[in-house]
Structure formats: structure tokens, C-alpha cells
Amino acid sequence: MPGADEPPGAARPGRWLVLLAWSWSGLAGAASALWFPDSPVIRHYTWRGEACPGCRDLPPLPVWERMAELAGLGPVRFLQAPDEGLGHAYSAAPDRVVLSPSALNLESCHLNFVVGHELAHLARRHFDEDAIALSVYSGRPANWTGDGEAALQLADGNFGLALRVSHLWQQQEDEADWLGALLAAQASGCSLEAGALAYLGHDAQAGGGLAAAHAPAMERVLRLLPFAESARRLGTLAPP
Ligand SMILES: [Zn+2]
Numbered sequence: 001m002p003g004a005d006e007p008p009g010a011a012r013p014g015r016w017l018v019l020l021a022w023s024w025s026g027l028a029g030a031a032s033a034l035w036f037p038d039s040p041v042i043r044h045y046t047w048r049g050e051a052c053p054g055c056r057d058l059p060p061l062p063v064w065e066r067m068a069e070l071a072g073l074g075p076v077r078f079l080q081a082p083d084e085g086l087g088h089a090y091s092a093a094p095d096r097v098v099l100s101p102s103a104l105n106l107e108s109c110h111l112n113f114v115v116g117h118e119l120a121h122l123a124r125r126h127f128d129e130d131a132i133a134l135s136v137y138s139g140r141p142a143n144w145t146g147d148g149e150a151a152l153q154l155a156d157g158n159f160g161l162a163l164r165v166s167h168l169w170q171q172q173e174d175e176a177d178w179l180g181a182l183l184a185a186q187a188s189g190c191s192l193e194a195g196a197l198a199y200l201g202h203d204a205q206a207g208g209g210l211a212a213a214h215a216p217a218m219e220r221v222l223r224l225l226p227f228a229e230s231a232r233r234l235g236t237l238a239p240p
Pocket of ligand 1: 117121172
């Protein structure tokens with residue numbers, strides 16, 4: 001889910017590959033990428049922005065700003081978490097990406113993928129999607145509150161509700177993975193192999209080698225493979 005990491009609709013590689021091929025020549029120099037899906041037309045909740053204790057502002061790297069631009073986002077606030085408690089990175093509604101100290105030491109293509117993934121969560125408004133789903137699945141009308149944080153709190157301590165929304169969270173992670181990988185490719189020339197696959201593969205190997213890989217990381221790798229050629233072509237558009 002966007003709030004705690006470790007991608008409307010499920011990824012449809014075929015559809016997007018066709019769009020990529022169709023729109024190739026018009027991409028260079030564009031502000032937002034033509035291939036990046038439009039912001040979904042869904043209810044926009046009010047987000048106060050939860051406190052981030054111990055976090056400090058992080059000056060964004062130009063490549064992060066370029067990815068945000070390609071995703072059609074306005075200004076994004078980047079923060080450094082005080083520790084590794086919530087993993088390498090997470091996004092927080094409506095406009096924040098939080099990175100851990102060790103994430104900042106990742107190889108650049110790994111870090112670009114991680115940041116791209118979080119930017120995709122923001123651009124696709126997965127937090128609003130979650131607020132709607134949690135409201136509906138808990139039996140409330142979709143508009144019972146306009147307060148996004150209040151809607152997300154419905155999942156607190158409610159394992160059954162979380163289980164019912166888990167399929168949506170999986171779709172969101174898939175979407176953030178392939179969109180993040182392609183953002184990193186166009187913004188920095190990182191291939192899928194050098195960025196997303198290497199990052200996730202490293203994670204899998206930490207569990208005892210690829211043969212004994214953690215299923216989630218390996219599943220993410222397998223779902224990303226159809227995007228390797230798209231990333232390679234987008235990489236040719238990266239600034240020198
Ligand atoms: Zn995620």
C-alpha cells in the first residue's frame with residue numbers, strides 16, 4: 001500500500017507497450033510523459049499530511065524532480081526518515097516521499113526506481129483509492145467522510161477489512177513497480193536490469209539466493225519483465 005512499502009487497474013503490459021510504441025517520437029522534451037496514465041477521476045479526499053516524527057527535509061535530486069514532472073505531479077516534498085523502521089521508502093498523502101538513511105546510499109539506479117515507485121503511488125492517487133475502498137468494504141457510503149486519514153483509519157486493527165482490500169493493494173504495488181521503473185528509465189537512462197530488477201533481485205538473494213528467493217520479490221521481478229524493452233527505449237530519451 002502507498003503508506004508503507006516495502007501499482008487503476010492491474011498492469012496491462014500489452015496495452016501500454018502499444019501506447020509506448022505509438023507515442024515514441026513525441027516524448028522527448030515533453031513535460032509529463034505521454035505514456036504515463038492520466039490522474040484517475042476519483043473522489044479527492046482532504047489530506048492533512050500525517051506527522052513524520054524525526055523526519056527532515058531532503059533537497060530533491062534533479063532526477064527525482066524530473067520523474068515527478070514525467071508523472072504529471074506538482075511539487076513533491078521529499079523527507080529523510082530518522083531510521084529504517086518503515087523500510088527504504090514510503091509515500092504519504094498527498095505529496096510526500098520519505099526515504100530512509102540507507103536508501104540514500106543505494107546505487108543510483110536502484111534509488112531512482114525506489115523513488116519512481118513512490119511517485120507513481122502519489123500520481124495514481126492510490127491513497128484516495130484506498131480511502132474509497134476501505135469505506136465501501138466497511139459498509140459505509142463512499143462519501144461518509146471527506147477526511148482521508150479518517151477513512152484510512154478504518155483498517156486499523158481490522159484484519160478482516162485489510163484482507164478484503166489486499167487485492168487492491170497488490171494491484172497498486174504492481175502499478176507502482178512498472179510505472180516507477182519506466183519513470184527511472186526516461187529520467188535517468190536506468191535499464192530495467194540495472195534498476196528495478198537488480199534492486200528486487202538483491203532483496204530476493206538476501207533470502208538465500210534466487211532459488212530460495214522470497215516469493216514476493218521474485219513475483220515482482222516476473223511481473224516487471226515484460227517492461228524491459230519499454231525501459232530500454234525510454235532510456236534513450238534520458239538527459240545526458
Ligand atoms: Zn509501494
